[in-house]
Amino acid sequence: MSETITVEGMTCGHCEQTVEEALEDVDGVTSASADRETESVTVEGNADTTELISAVDEAGYEASA
Template sequence: METKLKVTGMTCMHCVGAVKKALEQIPGVEAADVSLEQAQAVVTGSADVASLVAAITEEGYSAEAQ
């Protein structure tokens, strides 16, 4: 399953790394592709959207399902 999230608040590659790391630590996430240019994260796996959004929010960014 693939989930696309709009991520706001990222300004640099450090931000991308922080979001990617946070997403990949969630049980059920197989892969996370985070794009600064597109301001989005594409997550592959079985994690629910609420968990993904919560992980991104904990890092200090905003997220919503696309």
């Protein structure tokens, strides 16, 4: 399953990497690809959307489905 969520606050490549790593630590996520220009991240796997948003929020960014 592929899901795209909106992430606000990413301003550089390091931000993208931080978001990707936070999401890849969530059970069920096989990969995550963040793009600061579109303010989004595409997540592959079968994780719960609430858990994805929580992981991004805990990493210091604002996420929404």
